[in-house]
Amino acid sequence: MPRPLARQLFVEVGHRCAIPTCRATPLEIAHIVPWHRVQRHDFQNMIVLCPNCHTRFDRGDIDRQAMFRYKELLRLPNPNRVAPDDPSPRAGLIRAYRMFQSETIRWQESISLLVSAVCLSSFGFPTGNLGPVRIAAVARAATDKLGELGDEDVAEAANNVFDWYRCWASDVFDLLPSAFNATEDDYEDRREERFMLFADLHEEVCAALDLDPTELDFFEARRDDQELPKVSLGTRGFWGADE
Ligand SMILES: [Zn+2]
Known part of the structure; x- marks a missing residue:
């Protein structure tokens, strides 16, 4: 995987597991739709997880829809850290x-x-x-x-x-x-x-x-x-x- 892409993914989550209630480290990069099906590295289909959440995702404890939802949430500003001058x-x-x-x-x-x-x-x-x-x-x-x-x-x-x-x-x-x-x-x-x-x-x-x-x-x-x-x-x- 290209380094710039990996870096972008880590920065997206602030170098923490993407599951908001987890935030653990160390980190792994996961494909939301599995690699063997997509065969390519696409930012929108990738997410950074801790090994525990990654395993739970692979086991199906966390389903794919939920994982896409976590990915989507990363695009929104963190609701717990709203900038005082954010005009939205x-x-x-x-x-x-x-x-x-x-x-x-x-x-x-x-x-x-x-x-x-x-x-x-x-x-x-x-x-x-x-x-x-x-x-x-x-x-x-x-x-x-x-x-x-x-x-x-x-x-x-x-x-x-x-x-x-x-x-x-x-x-x-x-x-x-x-x-x-x-x-x-x-x-x-x-x-x-x-x-x-x-x-x-x-x-x-x-x-x-x-x-x-x-x-x-x-x-x-x-x-x-x-x-x-x-x-x-x-x-x-x-x-x-x-x-
Ligand atoms: Zn985690």
Whole structure:
């Protein structure tokens, strides 16, 4: 096989096994339609695999259609590493999805802090706590943006997540006892509910991108330098004065 062709194939996969969930090394070059049938080296019919995936492919554990699909995916930009300046609609949707996730999680953290503040306060509702309200507005905007860039199913799933948080935030703001007297089981139920809603959204976003849900990270790996901005809830007295 010509060296330039081999190099092109290795570069195509970033010198890793082409199966996105594997990425192992060392590497071998495989013909998708077997060599004895095509008798030629054609870039579109070749893919780089680790020996394990190569064997599984030869055994038929991974079928040819699937292998062509993996090859096809290599042409698309890695959905887990979208450049901030990539102008494609696809990249825009992925960025909007990540923005939606980070804003709803920020909202969640701000409501949790407020719940703690109310529980700790002997004076009732702490005043000056507009943080969660402002963050809700940002989350609303992120929800709308995601709905706009995705399809109807994405919009609906994003709204379901948003509504879940809005109900919870409303219960907290209305000082409903249930919002403050949750048992461990209640917390677990809520976590489960939230997870299912995020999982539904993930499936819809992946469907809109024509990806299998495993091909797009569920949540973007948070880098150390991506700390969430601190949100002041006016509870200085309870948390110490140094903030
Ligand atoms: Zn592999």
